[in-house]
Amino acid sequence: MTDQLPSSLLDLWRDVDAGFLPIDDLLRQGRRVRARRRRIVLAVAATVIPVAIGTGVVVQQLSRDQAPPATDMTHGPTRQVGFGAVVVSVPDEWVTRQPVCQTPTEPYVFFTSTAIYNCPNLQTDPTDSPQVPSIQFGSLVDSNADTTTLRHQSDQFGLIIKHSDLECRDWLCQELFAADGVAIIIRAPQTEADELIQSIGESIRPIAEGHAAVPFIEPGTPVREGRKALLSAGFEVTTTRGASTSLVLAMHPDAGTILEEGTTVTLEISLD
Amino acid sequence: LLDQHGDFVDYASARWADLVRSAVFMGCSLHQAQDLAQSTLLRCYLSWPKVVRADDRDAYVFKILVNCLRDSYRRPSSREMPVAELPDHSVGDPTEHVDVADSVHRALGSLSAANRDAVVLRHLVGLTEQQTALALGVAVGTVKSRTARALAQLLVDSHLSDFAEGGRP
Numbered sequence: 001m002t003d004q005l006p007s008s009l010l011d012l013w014r015d016v017d018a019g020f021l022p023i024d025d026l027l028r029q030g031r032r033v034r035a036r037r038r039r040i041v042l043a044v045a046a047t048v049i050p051v052a053i054g055t056g057v058v059v060q061q062l063s064r065d066q067a068p069p070a071t072d073m074t075h076g077p078t079r080q081v082g083f084g085a086v087v088v089s090v091p092d093e094w095v096t097r098q099p100v101c102q103t104p105t106e107p108y109v110f111f112t113s114t115a116i117y118n119c120p121n122l123q124t125d126p127t128d129s130p131q132v133p134s135i136q137f138g139s140l141v142d143s144n145a146d147t148t149t150l151r152h153q154s155d156q157f158g159l160i161i162k163h164s165d166l167e168c169r170d171w172l173c174q175e176l177f178a179a180d181g182v183a184i185i186i187r188a189p190q191t192e193a194d195e196l197i198q199s200i201g202e203s204i205r206p207i208a209e210g211h212a213a214v215p216f217i218e219p220g221t222p223v224r225e226g227r228k229a230l231l232s233a234g235f236e237v238t239t240t241r242g243a244s245t246s247l248v249l250a251m252h253p254d255a256g257t258i259l260e261e262g263t264t265v266t267l268e269i270s271l272d
Numbered sequence: 273l274l275d276q277h278g279d280f281v282d283y284a285s286a287r288w289a290d291l292v293r294s295a296v297f298m299g300c301s302l303h304q305a306q307d308l309a310q311s312t313l314l315r316c317y318l319s320w321p322k323v324v325r326a327d328d329r330d331a332y333v334f335k336i337l338v339n340c341l342r343d344s345y346r347r348p349s350s351r352e353m354p355v356a357e358l359p360d361h362s363v364g365d366p367t368e369h370v371d372v373a374d375s376v377h378r379a380l381g382s383l384s385a386a387n388r389d390a391v392v393l394r395h396l397v398g399l400t401e402q403q404t405a406l407a408l409g410v411a412v413g414t415v416k417s418r419t420a421r422a423l424a425q426l427l428v429d430s431h432l433s434d435f436a437e438g439g440r441p
Contacts, residue, residue, distance in 0.1 A: 004423045005395045012379060013396050015372050018292035019306055021285055026310060030317040171343040190339075191318055 037195050040091075044199035047078045047089045078203075081109055081256040082213025083137035086159070086182045089203035090135050091196075095256075110136045111216035111255050133172070135200070136185040137216070137256070145176055145183040157205035166193060177201050207258060214265055216255035221248045223269050234261035239269050246270045280320050283329075284313045290397050291337055297380060297392045298341055302373050308344060312337045331406035334393055338407055382429050383422050390418035391426070 078089045094107040140147070149164040156179075163177040173193030177184040184204065188196040207213060212234045217226040223239060226248040230237045246269040253265065291312055295305030315336050316323050326332035380388050386408075393404045394415060404419075405412045 004427065005391075006426050006429075009379060009396070009426065012372065012376050013293055013297070016293045016296050016302070016376065017372070018289035018309075019302075021288040021313075022310060023281055023284065026284070026313055026317065029314055033314070033318055168339075170339050190315055194319065 033191055037192055040192065041195045041199050043077050044089060044091075044196075044203065048199070048203045080258050081135070081137075082207050082258045083111065083184075083216070083256060084139070084182045084213065085180050085207055086184070086204060087207045087213065087258055088135065088184060088200060090200060094133065094135060107133045108135075109256060110134055111138070133188045133196075134185075135187075136183075138183045140178050140181050140183040145178070145185065147176075147178060149176065150178055156202070159204065159206050161201070161204055163201060166197065168193065173197065175201065177204060179204050180206070210261055211258050212261050214251070214253060214255050214257045214259060217248050217251060217267075219247075219249055222246075223248055223267060226251070226267050230265050230267070235259065236262060236264040237267060238264055239267045241269050241271070279324070280317055284316070287330075287333065288313070291333075294334070294337060294392055294397055295341065296373050296376055297396060298338075298389055299377065299385070300341070300344075300373075304344070305373075308337065308340050311340045311344075315340070328403055328406060330399060331403035334397065334399065334403070334407040335409070338389065338409075379429070380426075382425050387418045387422040387425070390415050391422035394419045395423075 077092045079092045079095050080087050081090050081095060082088070090109060091107065095109050138145070146164075147162075149167075150162040151164065153160060153162045155161075159179050161177060161179045164175055166173050166175050168174075168190055171190050172187050173190050174185055174187040175197045177186065186197045186200050214235070215229045215233045217229055223246050227237045227239075230251075248267050249270055250268040251265055252268065253259070259265075288309060291309035292302075292305045295308040296302060300308055312333065316333055323329060323332055383391070389408060390404060393399045393407055394401065399407065401412050401415050404415045408415065410418075
Protein backbone atom coordinates (compact mmCIF):
# COMPACT_ATOMS: atom_id res chain seq x y z
CA MET A 1 0.00 0.00 0.00
CA THR A 2 2.84 2.37 0.84
CA ASP A 3 4.08 2.37 -2.73
CA GLN A 4 0.75 3.80 -3.87
CA LEU A 5 1.46 7.07 -2.08
CA PRO A 6 2.20 9.70 -4.73
CA SER A 7 5.87 10.57 -4.69
CA SER A 8 5.05 14.27 -4.96
CA LEU A 9 3.43 14.01 -1.55
CA LEU A 10 6.59 12.54 -0.09
CA ASP A 11 8.52 15.41 -1.66
CA LEU A 12 6.21 17.91 -0.01
CA TRP A 13 6.68 16.07 3.31
CA ARG A 14 10.43 16.50 3.04
CA ASP A 15 10.05 20.13 1.93
CA VAL A 16 8.40 21.16 5.18
CA ASP A 17 11.11 22.86 7.22
CA ALA A 18 10.26 21.91 10.80
CA GLY A 19 12.81 24.32 12.26
CA PHE A 20 14.68 23.76 15.50
CA LEU A 21 13.24 22.06 18.54
CA PRO A 22 12.97 24.81 21.22
CA ILE A 23 14.08 22.42 23.93
CA ASP A 24 15.12 25.10 26.45
CA ASP A 25 11.74 26.86 26.17
CA LEU A 26 9.99 23.54 26.42
CA LEU A 27 11.78 22.50 29.61
CA ARG A 28 11.34 25.95 31.15
CA GLN A 29 7.62 25.89 30.40
CA GLY A 30 7.39 22.36 31.78
CA ARG A 31 8.99 23.41 35.04
CA ARG A 32 6.53 26.30 35.38
CA VAL A 33 3.53 24.01 34.85
CA ARG A 34 4.92 21.51 37.35
CA ALA A 35 5.39 24.25 39.91
CA ARG A 36 1.80 25.37 39.39
CA ARG A 37 0.62 21.78 39.81
CA ARG A 38 2.53 21.47 43.04
CA ARG A 39 0.87 24.61 44.37
CA ILE A 40 -2.59 23.19 43.57
CA VAL A 41 -1.72 19.88 45.21
CA LEU A 42 -0.43 21.65 48.30
CA ALA A 43 -3.56 23.77 48.47
CA VAL A 44 -5.81 20.70 48.30
CA ALA A 45 -3.57 18.86 50.75
CA ALA A 46 -3.84 21.80 53.12
CA THR A 47 -7.52 20.99 53.34
CA VAL A 48 -7.36 17.21 53.22
CA ILE A 49 -4.63 16.60 55.79
CA PRO A 50 -6.11 18.69 58.62
CA VAL A 51 -9.46 17.06 57.96
CA ALA A 52 -7.89 13.59 58.04
CA ILE A 53 -6.06 14.30 61.25
CA GLY A 54 -8.95 16.08 62.86
CA THR A 55 -11.79 13.76 61.87
CA GLY A 56 -12.00 12.29 65.36
CA VAL A 57 -12.05 15.71 66.94
CA VAL A 58 -14.77 16.91 64.62
CA VAL A 59 -16.94 13.88 65.37
CA GLN A 60 -16.55 14.54 69.09
CA GLN A 61 -17.56 18.14 68.60
CA LEU A 62 -20.61 17.10 66.63
CA SER A 63 -21.72 14.72 69.35
CA ARG A 64 -21.77 17.67 71.71
CA ASP A 65 -23.96 19.67 69.28
CA GLN A 66 -21.15 22.14 68.84
CA ALA A 67 -20.42 21.34 65.23
CA PRO A 68 -19.15 24.25 63.16
CA PRO A 69 -21.17 25.26 60.15
CA ALA A 70 -20.02 23.89 56.80
CA THR A 71 -18.25 27.06 55.83
CA ASP A 72 -15.87 26.58 58.73
CA MET A 73 -14.60 23.42 57.06
CA THR A 74 -13.34 25.38 54.09
CA HIS A 75 -9.66 26.16 53.95
CA GLY A 76 -7.87 28.14 51.33
CA PRO A 77 -9.05 27.73 47.78
CA THR A 78 -11.14 24.60 48.29
CA ARG A 79 -14.72 24.06 49.32
CA GLN A 80 -16.63 21.11 50.72
CA VAL A 81 -19.38 19.80 48.49
CA GLY A 82 -21.59 16.91 49.50
CA PHE A 83 -23.94 14.48 47.83
CA GLY A 84 -25.77 11.75 49.71
CA ALA A 85 -23.50 10.72 52.55
CA VAL A 86 -20.26 11.69 50.83
CA VAL A 87 -18.32 14.95 50.92
CA VAL A 88 -15.50 16.05 48.62
CA SER A 89 -13.07 18.96 48.69
CA VAL A 90 -13.20 20.76 45.36
CA PRO A 91 -11.40 23.84 44.08
CA ASP A 92 -13.42 26.84 45.16
CA GLU A 93 -13.55 28.31 41.66
CA TRP A 94 -15.25 25.17 40.36
CA VAL A 95 -18.36 25.84 42.42
CA THR A 96 -19.87 28.36 40.08
CA ARG A 97 -23.54 27.47 40.49
CA GLN A 98 -24.10 26.85 36.82
CA PRO A 99 -27.75 26.33 35.96
CA VAL A 100 -28.41 22.69 35.27
CA CYS A 101 -28.18 21.66 31.62
CA GLN A 102 -26.85 24.99 30.42
CA THR A 103 -23.59 24.38 28.64
CA PRO A 104 -21.01 25.76 31.03
CA THR A 105 -17.99 27.78 30.06
CA GLU A 106 -16.25 27.84 33.44
CA PRO A 107 -15.31 25.08 35.87
CA TYR A 108 -18.41 23.76 37.56
CA VAL A 109 -19.94 21.32 40.00
CA PHE A 110 -22.88 19.49 38.49
CA PHE A 111 -25.57 17.48 40.26
CA THR A 112 -28.04 15.12 38.72
CA SER A 113 -30.88 13.27 40.28
CA THR A 114 -31.13 10.43 37.79
CA ALA A 115 -28.78 9.37 35.01
CA ILE A 116 -25.44 11.07 35.34
CA TYR A 117 -25.32 11.76 31.61
CA ASN A 118 -28.97 12.60 31.19
CA CYS A 119 -28.52 16.28 30.50
CA PRO A 120 -29.51 16.71 26.82
CA ASN A 121 -27.09 19.56 26.23
CA LEU A 122 -24.21 17.51 27.58
CA GLN A 123 -24.67 14.32 25.59
CA THR A 124 -24.94 15.52 22.02
CA ASP A 125 -21.96 15.45 19.72
CA PRO A 126 -18.91 14.83 21.93
CA THR A 127 -17.09 17.60 20.12
CA ASP A 128 -19.75 19.99 21.42
CA SER A 129 -19.52 18.80 24.99
CA PRO A 130 -18.32 21.39 27.48
CA GLN A 131 -14.55 21.51 27.56
CA VAL A 132 -14.28 22.77 31.10
CA PRO A 133 -13.08 21.02 34.22
CA SER A 134 -15.92 19.72 36.33
CA ILE A 135 -17.17 17.43 39.03
CA GLN A 136 -20.43 15.58 38.46
CA PHE A 137 -22.30 14.02 41.35
CA GLY A 138 -25.06 11.49 40.89
CA SER A 139 -26.63 8.44 42.39
CA LEU A 140 -24.60 5.39 41.46
CA VAL A 141 -27.76 3.31 41.35
CA ASP A 142 -29.58 5.60 38.95
CA SER A 143 -26.64 6.77 36.89
CA ASN A 144 -25.29 5.45 33.63
CA ALA A 145 -21.81 5.44 35.11
CA ASP A 146 -19.88 2.47 33.81
CA THR A 147 -19.08 0.62 37.01
CA THR A 148 -17.37 -2.20 35.12
CA THR A 149 -14.35 0.05 34.80
CA LEU A 150 -14.01 0.40 38.56
CA ARG A 151 -10.90 -1.64 39.16
CA HIS A 152 -9.31 -0.05 42.19
CA GLN A 153 -10.57 -0.04 45.73
CA SER A 154 -9.34 1.56 48.91
CA ASP A 155 -10.55 2.23 52.42
CA GLN A 156 -10.50 5.97 52.95
CA PHE A 157 -11.68 7.61 56.17
CA GLY A 158 -13.72 4.47 56.80
CA LEU A 159 -15.37 4.73 53.39
CA ILE A 160 -14.85 2.21 50.59
CA ILE A 161 -13.79 4.13 47.48
CA LYS A 162 -13.79 2.42 44.10
CA HIS A 163 -12.44 4.13 41.04
CA SER A 164 -11.41 3.66 37.43
CA ASP A 165 -8.16 4.50 35.69
CA LEU A 166 -7.51 7.98 34.40
CA GLU A 167 -9.14 8.21 30.98
CA CYS A 168 -8.07 11.06 28.70
CA ARG A 169 -9.87 12.42 25.69
CA ASP A 170 -9.08 15.57 23.81
CA TRP A 171 -7.59 17.92 26.39
CA LEU A 172 -9.69 16.62 29.30
CA CYS A 173 -9.01 13.62 31.51
CA GLN A 174 -11.61 12.04 33.72
CA GLU A 175 -11.87 9.45 36.41
CA LEU A 176 -14.97 7.87 37.94
CA PHE A 177 -15.16 7.39 41.70
CA ALA A 178 -17.89 5.49 43.50
CA ALA A 179 -18.52 5.62 47.22
CA ASP A 180 -21.56 4.77 49.30
CA GLY A 181 -23.96 4.78 46.37
CA VAL A 182 -22.63 8.03 44.93
CA ALA A 183 -21.02 8.38 41.50
CA ILE A 184 -18.47 11.16 41.20
CA ILE A 185 -16.92 11.98 37.85
CA ILE A 186 -14.00 14.38 38.00
CA ARG A 187 -12.72 16.02 34.82
CA ALA A 188 -9.58 18.12 34.64
CA PRO A 189 -7.24 19.43 31.94
CA GLN A 190 -4.63 16.89 30.86
CA THR A 191 -1.78 19.05 32.08
CA GLU A 192 -3.10 18.97 35.63
CA ALA A 193 -5.20 15.82 35.66
CA ASP A 194 -2.86 13.43 37.45
CA GLU A 195 -2.39 15.45 40.59
CA LEU A 196 -5.70 17.30 40.64
CA ILE A 197 -7.94 14.27 40.16
CA GLN A 198 -5.88 12.26 42.61
CA SER A 199 -6.07 15.03 45.21
CA ILE A 200 -9.80 15.48 44.82
CA GLY A 201 -10.31 11.70 44.86
CA GLU A 202 -8.31 11.39 48.05
CA SER A 203 -10.50 14.00 49.72
CA ILE A 204 -13.66 11.86 49.41
CA ARG A 205 -14.94 10.91 52.85
CA PRO A 206 -18.18 10.42 54.78
CA ILE A 207 -20.07 13.49 55.91
CA ALA A 208 -19.44 14.14 59.59
CA GLU A 209 -22.02 12.83 62.01
CA GLY A 210 -24.87 15.24 62.66
CA HIS A 211 -24.39 16.95 59.31
CA ALA A 212 -25.91 16.36 55.90
CA ALA A 213 -25.56 17.59 52.35
CA VAL A 214 -28.37 19.68 50.94
CA PRO A 215 -29.80 17.31 48.31
CA PHE A 216 -30.04 18.30 44.68
CA ILE A 217 -33.60 19.09 43.74
CA GLU A 218 -33.99 19.61 40.05
CA PRO A 219 -35.76 22.85 39.15
CA GLY A 220 -39.30 21.99 38.11
CA THR A 221 -39.75 19.35 40.77
CA PRO A 222 -43.12 19.58 42.55
CA VAL A 223 -42.76 21.31 45.91
CA ARG A 224 -44.21 18.30 47.69
CA GLU A 225 -41.40 16.10 46.38
CA GLY A 226 -38.75 18.70 47.10
CA ARG A 227 -39.95 19.09 50.66
CA LYS A 228 -39.96 15.32 51.09
CA ALA A 229 -36.36 15.04 49.87
CA LEU A 230 -35.15 17.75 52.22
CA LEU A 231 -37.00 16.30 55.21
CA SER A 232 -35.54 12.87 54.40
CA ALA A 233 -32.07 14.39 54.43
CA GLY A 234 -32.70 15.76 57.92
CA PHE A 235 -33.46 19.42 57.18
CA GLU A 236 -36.34 21.69 58.08
CA VAL A 237 -38.08 23.25 55.09
CA THR A 238 -39.63 26.60 54.43
CA THR A 239 -40.96 27.95 51.14
CA THR A 240 -41.17 31.41 49.64
CA ARG A 241 -44.89 30.87 49.09
CA GLY A 242 -47.50 28.68 50.69
CA ALA A 243 -48.77 26.77 47.70
CA SER A 244 -47.97 23.07 47.79
CA THR A 245 -48.89 22.47 44.15
CA SER A 246 -46.17 24.77 42.76
CA LEU A 247 -42.79 23.80 41.41
CA VAL A 248 -39.31 24.29 42.85
CA LEU A 249 -37.31 27.03 41.12
CA ALA A 250 -34.26 27.09 43.38
CA MET A 251 -33.24 26.56 46.96
CA HIS A 252 -31.13 28.33 49.52
CA PRO A 253 -28.50 27.33 50.37
CA ASP A 254 -27.53 25.50 47.19
CA ALA A 255 -27.35 21.78 46.66
CA GLY A 256 -24.16 20.25 47.97
CA THR A 257 -23.80 22.59 50.93
CA ILE A 258 -22.98 20.77 54.16
CA LEU A 259 -25.21 21.86 57.02
CA GLU A 260 -26.01 20.70 60.50
CA GLU A 261 -29.07 18.46 60.54
CA GLY A 262 -32.19 20.37 61.46
CA THR A 263 -31.09 23.53 59.65
CA THR A 264 -33.82 25.18 57.63
CA VAL A 265 -33.52 25.14 53.84
CA THR A 266 -35.66 27.53 51.82
CA LEU A 267 -37.36 26.42 48.64
CA GLU A 268 -38.01 29.15 46.11
CA ILE A 269 -41.19 28.15 44.34
CA SER A 270 -43.16 29.23 41.32
CA LEU A 271 -46.57 30.83 41.21
CA ASP A 272 -49.44 28.36 40.82
CA LEU B 273 19.25 19.97 33.27
CA LEU B 274 19.47 18.36 29.86
CA ASP B 275 21.15 15.32 31.40
CA GLN B 276 18.28 14.89 33.84
CA HIS B 277 15.83 14.75 30.98
CA GLY B 278 18.07 12.92 28.56
CA ASP B 279 15.51 10.35 27.41
CA PHE B 280 12.87 12.98 26.85
CA VAL B 281 15.24 15.28 24.99
CA ASP B 282 16.43 12.44 22.76
CA TYR B 283 12.89 11.42 21.95
CA ALA B 284 11.70 15.00 21.39
CA SER B 285 14.63 15.71 19.08
CA ALA B 286 13.98 12.55 17.09
CA ARG B 287 10.25 13.18 16.68
CA TRP B 288 10.12 17.00 16.40
CA ALA B 289 10.22 17.11 12.60
CA ASP B 290 7.60 14.37 12.21
CA LEU B 291 5.28 16.13 14.66
CA VAL B 292 5.59 19.49 12.90
CA ARG B 293 5.18 17.98 9.45
CA SER B 294 2.19 15.92 10.58
CA ALA B 295 0.50 19.03 11.94
CA VAL B 296 1.13 20.88 8.66
CA PHE B 297 -0.30 17.96 6.70
CA MET B 298 -3.30 17.92 9.04
CA GLY B 299 -4.16 21.49 8.11
CA CYS B 300 -2.03 23.81 10.26
CA SER B 301 0.17 26.62 9.11
CA LEU B 302 3.85 26.09 9.82
CA HIS B 303 3.81 28.30 12.91
CA GLN B 304 0.67 26.67 14.23
CA ALA B 305 2.28 23.30 13.57
CA GLN B 306 5.36 24.25 15.58
CA ASP B 307 3.17 25.48 18.45
CA LEU B 308 1.17 22.28 18.28
CA ALA B 309 4.29 20.10 18.30
CA GLN B 310 5.57 22.06 21.27
CA SER B 311 2.26 21.62 23.13
CA THR B 312 2.39 17.92 22.38
CA LEU B 313 5.91 17.57 23.69
CA LEU B 314 5.07 19.66 26.76
CA ARG B 315 2.30 17.23 27.63
CA CYS B 316 4.74 14.38 27.07
CA TYR B 317 7.28 16.05 29.34
CA LEU B 318 4.71 16.53 32.10
CA SER B 319 3.66 12.89 31.91
CA TRP B 320 6.96 11.41 30.80
CA PRO B 321 6.82 8.36 33.12
CA LYS B 322 3.44 7.54 31.61
CA VAL B 323 4.79 7.98 28.09
CA VAL B 324 7.67 5.64 28.90
CA ARG B 325 5.30 3.05 30.33
CA ALA B 326 2.92 3.24 27.36
CA ASP B 327 2.67 0.04 25.36
CA ASP B 328 3.42 1.95 22.21
CA ARG B 329 5.20 5.24 22.74
CA ASP B 330 4.81 6.62 19.22
CA ALA B 331 1.11 5.83 19.08
CA TYR B 332 0.67 7.49 22.47
CA VAL B 333 2.54 10.63 21.44
CA PHE B 334 0.76 11.02 18.12
CA LYS B 335 -2.53 10.52 19.91
CA ILE B 336 -1.59 13.52 22.04
CA LEU B 337 -0.82 15.45 18.86
CA VAL B 338 -4.23 14.63 17.40
CA ASN B 339 -5.89 15.63 20.67
CA CYS B 340 -3.95 18.91 20.78
CA LEU B 341 -5.02 19.62 17.22
CA ARG B 342 -8.70 19.05 17.99
CA ASP B 343 -8.32 21.12 21.10
CA SER B 344 -6.80 23.98 19.11
CA TYR B 345 -9.82 24.00 16.81
CA ARG B 346 -12.06 24.58 19.81
CA ARG B 347 -9.86 27.22 21.42
CA PRO B 348 -8.59 29.54 18.74
CA SER B 349 -7.20 31.93 21.34
CA SER B 350 -4.74 29.26 22.46
CA ARG B 351 -2.94 29.43 19.15
CA GLU B 352 -1.24 32.68 20.06
CA MET B 353 0.77 33.16 23.21
CA PRO B 354 2.07 36.50 24.42
CA VAL B 355 5.79 36.49 25.15
CA ALA B 356 7.81 38.78 27.35
CA GLU B 357 10.59 39.24 24.81
CA LEU B 358 10.41 39.10 21.07
CA PRO B 359 13.00 36.93 19.33
CA ASP B 360 15.89 39.01 18.05
CA HIS B 361 17.09 36.54 15.45
CA SER B 362 16.27 36.57 11.79
CA VAL B 363 13.35 34.39 10.78
CA GLY B 364 14.28 34.25 7.10
CA ASP B 365 11.75 34.53 4.34
CA PRO B 366 8.36 33.50 5.77
CA THR B 367 6.73 33.30 2.35
CA GLU B 368 8.73 30.21 1.56
CA HIS B 369 7.14 28.35 4.49
CA VAL B 370 3.71 29.64 3.55
CA ASP B 371 4.22 28.30 0.04
CA VAL B 372 5.05 24.83 1.28
CA ALA B 373 2.17 24.69 3.74
CA ASP B 374 -0.19 26.06 1.12
CA SER B 375 0.96 23.47 -1.39
CA VAL B 376 0.41 20.74 1.18
CA HIS B 377 -3.08 21.94 1.98
CA ARG B 378 -4.05 22.16 -1.68
CA ALA B 379 -2.57 18.73 -2.35
CA LEU B 380 -4.63 17.17 0.43
CA GLY B 381 -7.66 19.41 -0.04
CA SER B 382 -9.73 16.70 -1.66
CA LEU B 383 -9.51 14.44 1.39
CA SER B 384 -11.80 14.47 4.37
CA ALA B 385 -10.07 15.27 7.65
CA ALA B 386 -10.50 11.70 8.88
CA ASN B 387 -9.03 10.14 5.74
CA ARG B 388 -6.27 12.74 5.62
CA ASP B 389 -5.21 12.13 9.23
CA ALA B 390 -5.14 8.38 8.66
CA VAL B 391 -2.98 8.57 5.56
CA VAL B 392 -0.61 11.10 7.15
CA LEU B 393 0.05 8.96 10.21
CA ARG B 394 0.13 5.65 8.33
CA HIS B 395 2.07 6.52 5.18
CA LEU B 396 4.00 9.71 5.88
CA VAL B 397 4.90 9.36 9.56
CA GLY B 398 5.25 5.63 9.02
CA LEU B 399 3.19 4.35 11.92
CA THR B 400 1.83 0.83 11.65
CA GLU B 401 -1.89 0.29 11.15
CA GLN B 402 -2.17 -0.66 14.81
CA GLN B 403 -0.32 2.47 15.93
CA THR B 404 -2.42 4.66 13.65
CA ALA B 405 -5.58 3.12 15.04
CA LEU B 406 -4.42 3.82 18.59
CA ALA B 407 -3.43 7.37 17.76
CA LEU B 408 -6.75 8.16 16.09
CA GLY B 409 -8.86 6.18 18.54
CA VAL B 410 -10.44 4.01 15.85
CA ALA B 411 -10.36 0.35 14.86
CA VAL B 412 -7.60 -1.06 12.67
CA GLY B 413 -10.19 -1.85 10.00
CA THR B 414 -11.23 1.78 9.95
CA VAL B 415 -7.62 2.81 9.40
CA LYS B 416 -7.38 0.40 6.46
CA SER B 417 -10.54 1.67 4.83
CA ARG B 418 -9.67 5.33 5.41
CA THR B 419 -6.15 5.02 4.02
CA ALA B 420 -7.40 3.02 1.05
CA ARG B 421 -9.97 5.68 0.23
CA ALA B 422 -7.44 8.45 0.73
CA LEU B 423 -4.83 6.82 -1.52
CA ALA B 424 -7.41 6.18 -4.21
CA GLN B 425 -8.42 9.84 -4.15
CA LEU B 426 -4.82 11.06 -4.16
CA LEU B 427 -3.98 8.96 -7.21
CA VAL B 428 -6.57 10.78 -9.32
CA ASP B 429 -6.12 14.18 -7.70
CA SER B 430 -5.31 16.83 -10.27
CA HIS B 431 -3.43 19.04 -7.81
CA LEU B 432 -0.94 16.28 -7.10
CA SER B 433 -0.58 15.61 -10.81
CA ASP B 434 0.30 19.27 -11.27
CA PHE B 435 2.93 19.06 -8.52
CA ALA B 436 4.40 15.92 -10.01
CA GLU B 437 4.64 17.42 -13.48
CA GLY B 438 5.61 20.99 -12.74
CA GLY B 439 6.77 21.12 -9.17
CA ARG B 440 5.27 23.53 -6.69
CA PRO B 441 3.58 26.55 -8.20
